Amino acid sequence: MSEENKKIDEFSGVETTGHEWDDIKELNNPMPRWWVWTFIVTCIWGFAYMFLYPSWPLINDYYKGYLGETNRDRVHAELSMVAQERGQFSERIKSMDLEDIDTDRELHVYALEGGRAAFGDNCAPCHGTGAQGFVGYPNLNDDDWIWGGSLEDIHYTISYGIRGVHDDTRLNDMPAYLRDELLTRDEIESVATYVQSLSDKSVTASSEGQNLFMDNCALCHGEDGKGLREFGAPNLTDAITLYVTDRDSIVDIISYSRSGVMPTWNGRLDEATIKSLAIYVHSLGGGE
Amino acid sequence: MADIKNSASTPSSDDHHQKIERANVEAVNKAGERSLYAPRKKIHPQRAKGKFRTIKWFMMLFTLGIYYITPWIRWDRGEGMPDQAVLIDITGRRFYFFFIEIWPQEVYYVTGLMIMGGIALFLVTSTAGRMWCGYSCPQTIWTDLFLAVERFFEGERNARIKLDKAPWTFDKIYKRVLKHIVWIWIALLTGGAWVFYFSDAPTLYQQILTNSASFDAYFWIGLLAAFTYLLGGIAREQVCTYMCPWPRIQAVMMDEETLAVMYRYDRGEPRGPHKKNESWEGRGDCVQCRQCVVVCPMGIDIRDGMQLECIQCSLCIDACNNIMEKVGRPQGLIAYDSLKNFERRKKGEENKFRIIRPRTLFYSFLLAVVGTIMLYSLLNRSELDVNILRDRNPLFVQLSSGDIRNGYTLKIMNKSEVEQKYSIEIEGIENYSIRAEGIEEHTVDGAPIALVTRDKLRSLRVFVTIPEENLESDSVDITFAVSAIDGDEKDVQTTSFKGPDK
Known part of the structure; x- marks a missing residue:
């Protein structure tokens, strides 16, 4: 600003900066000196901070700081502290029976929250974040269990999987009646009608279909069609199915079979996590 | 700078202008020296010394008394509960204030208090200016206290000015060191009292004495001590003038009827020294003694009119009154007065103090409204509070029987001082069955009974099942009624029950 442009405010006698908004002028009062000193101190603080902590990018690396401390190290240290604190809970969960964990109020809450987290990480991709399931992937909230819904059953299923790689995995194999030429197309049609009639009272089935069911399906699904858990054969009479309920789907399943796979988690997750998962799934509302 | 001075003081050698009057001065605001x-x-x-100084001493005693004594007041709340009357329990997430216990979700009580504090400040400011600044602001109180200590060790104004200029002799060092030691002690006691509000005072006091308190306690004591020392001892009036926003804001609450500490220039001017037995005719009452200036803790001259720096502590009133008494003139040359009174006196009217004005009435009304709402909600505060979170993922579950089940998380807060049993009943749907996880006890009607320990929240998973044919649409309103088995506490919350599309 040149000397001529300097304006003096007539009331205060103080020079103005020349900035003016709606006749309001900005006075160019000097700053208090302590304010300036505070500013200088914060600048020094900033440089000291840059010196002590990681700050500058270098060509292949970055300046690590005089203290060599990083937030990442701090997080690791805190995480290992948390793991240590959790250790005692994990040990207790590992050594205790599922029933006992479920009734121990403190452990139950811990297992439930741990299970919830582990479920989100490991199970949600197939079963959904709310365990609501998808076609072919069972809903874990309901009361229909193909392989059993007690704590022990759920724990076993999670540990060894279904059609998994472990020797103890849950395993069954429904024949593909058309592909393996066990039944003709027409026969399959009449069995399908019978299966439909099990859960839908408005459908009437022929006696041929019933006979074929007794001969071919009742061994696993039971004469009443209510399924047998030892074989992992689903209940065909209830309102819930793993796959779609329309007639075409039933025909499709009888013809070509279905065999979904659940991985073996034993060895991939530690025992405390698997137990926590069992307790969490059991708590979703359908646990037996 | 020295060069400029020399050249400026050198008289011009121009012979033609010898008779021109020349001054040997410097421009005060010379560019080079700015x-x-x-x-x-x-x-x-x-x-x-005087009325207002006494009031200020009393206010200092009163406010510091409240500050230091409050954490030590005990209040019996029964076994297992803190017995401190005022306690901000951060880890326990409770705020205790005598008979009131506030949970984190009731923080609106604190909000309400702050709103009331704000409006009260507006009311006081529009009535009598910066009363808060002058009498009860911590910055004013502590500065006053630190000044009293300074005066005790270093003497009165003139002695202190002299001491400031004096070389660093033993006497000066000794006085300064003692002063700062006492200042630091006051600062530490200030920080020390602060932490007692956040922890059981007697326990923490013992811990501090035995040097076994937590790091947090020492940190806060240290931080508050440092700022008390810095703001009250060193920065003083700089805080009010440069840091505090209130001086800038308060002008909008004031009008021409607002009382403020003012110099009555219509009576004081023209000012000038006055000799005994001299006539007061044709002159003002101000004898130019500058006593108002020397007592001012903000370093201003009240006779310049209303100023941003003035905290309206009224000490200049005391100083002036004493002088007026000595010279035999009436008191009140500097007094609480309103701008309107200057006009009134000009017109020959009497002074009037209109405290009741639309503005003050409005602030009082607002204060009463907020206060009534607060009081009402406090008196009708339930000792039972229920929050319901409906499951959203999945929205509903179809069971093997075809029935529809919805899951809810009930958060039942028992704010009473005894363990309570609550029954959980549902209204709005028929033919339902209800099951709460981990609950064995039920009423005769089958409603689960939840036991909640005193002063605790219990989170409960509740499953409600109804046959699909009972669902009229894909969403039905249902009501959870949670009521105490022994007592009349009841909380009713409405939520919805979802089913498949109809």
Whole structure:
């Protein structure tokens, strides 16, 4: 600003900066000196901070700081502290029976929250974040269990999987009646009608279909069609199915079979996590 | 700078203009000497004596008394509960204030208190100016206290000015060191009292004495002590003038009827020294003694009119009144007065103090409304509070029987001082069955009974199942009624029950 442009405010006698908004002028009062000193101190603080902590990018690396401390190290240290604190809970969960964990109020809450987290990480991709399931992937909230819904059953299923790689995995194999030429197309049609009639009272089935069911399906699904858990054969009479309920789907399943796979988690997750998962799934509302 | 001075003081050698009057002076605001930064000029307030000084001493005693004594007041809340009357329990997430216990979700009580505090400040400001600043602001109180200590060790105004200029002799060092030691002690006691509000005071006091308190306690004591020392001892009036936003804001609450500490220039001017037995005719009452200036802790001259710096502590009133008494003139040359009164006196009217005005009435009304709402909600505060979170993922579950089940998380807060049993009943749907996880006990009607320990929240998973044919649409309103088995506490919350599309 040149000397001529300097304006003096007539009331205060103080020079103005020349900035003016709606006749309001900005006075160019000097700053208090302590304010300036505070500013200088914060600048020094900033440089000291840059010196002590990681700050500058270098060509292949970055300046690590005089203290060599990083937030990442701090997080690791805190995480290992948390793991240590959790250790005692994990040990207790590992050594205790599922029933006992479920009734121990403190452990139950811990297992439930741990299970919830582990479920989100490991199970949600197939079963959904709310365990609501998808076609072919069972809903874990309901009361229909193909392989059993007690704590022990759920724990076993999670540990060894279904059609998994472990020797103890849950395993069954429904024949593909058309592909393996066990039944003709027409026969399959009449069995399908019978299966439909099990859960839908408005459908009437022929006696041929019933006979074929007794001969071919009742061994696993039971004469009443209510399924047998030892074989992992689903209940065909209830309102819930793993796959779609329309007639075409039933025909499709009888013809070509279905065999979904659940991985073996034993060895991939530690025992405390698997137990926590069992307790969490059991708590979703359908646990037996 | 020295060069400029020399050249400026050299008389011109131009012979033609010998008769022109020349002054051997410097421009005060000469460009070359103007600094971007203003050094602070130290203020050495003299002690005033009089009515307002007494009120201020009393206010200091009163406010510091509240501050230091409050954490030590005990209040019996029964076994296992803190017995401190005022306690901000951060880890326990409770705020205790005598008979009131506030949970984190009731923080609106604190919000309400702050709103009331704000409006009260507006009301006081529009009535009598910066009463808060002058009498009860912690900055004013502690500065006053630190000044009293300074005065005790270093003497009155003139002695302090002299001491400031004096070389560093033993006497000066000794006085300064003692002063700062006492200042630091006051600062530490200030920080020390603060932490007692956040922890059981007697326990923490013992811990501090035996040096076994937590790091947090020492940290906060240290931080508050440092700022008390810095703001009250060193920065003083700089805080009010440069840091505090209130001086800038308060002008909008004031009008021409607002009382403020003012110099009555219509009576005081023209000012000038006055000799005994001299006539008062044709002159003002101000005898130019500058007592109002020397007592001012803000370092201003009240006779310049209303100023941003003035905290309206009224000490200049005391100083002036004493002088007026000595010279035999009536008191009140500097007094609480309103701008309107200057006009009234000009017209020959009497002074009037209109405290009841639309503005003050409005603030009082607002204060009463907020206060009533607060009081009402506090008196009708339930000792039972229920929050319901409906499961959203999945929205509903179809069971093997075809029935529809919805899951809810009930958060039942028992704010009473005894363990309570609550029954959980549902209204709005028929033919339902209800199951709460981990609950074995039920009423005769089958409603689960939840036991909640005193002063605790219990989170409960509740499953409600109804046959699909009972669902009229894909969403039905249902009501959870949670009521105490022994007592009349009841909380009713409405939520919805979802089913498949109809």
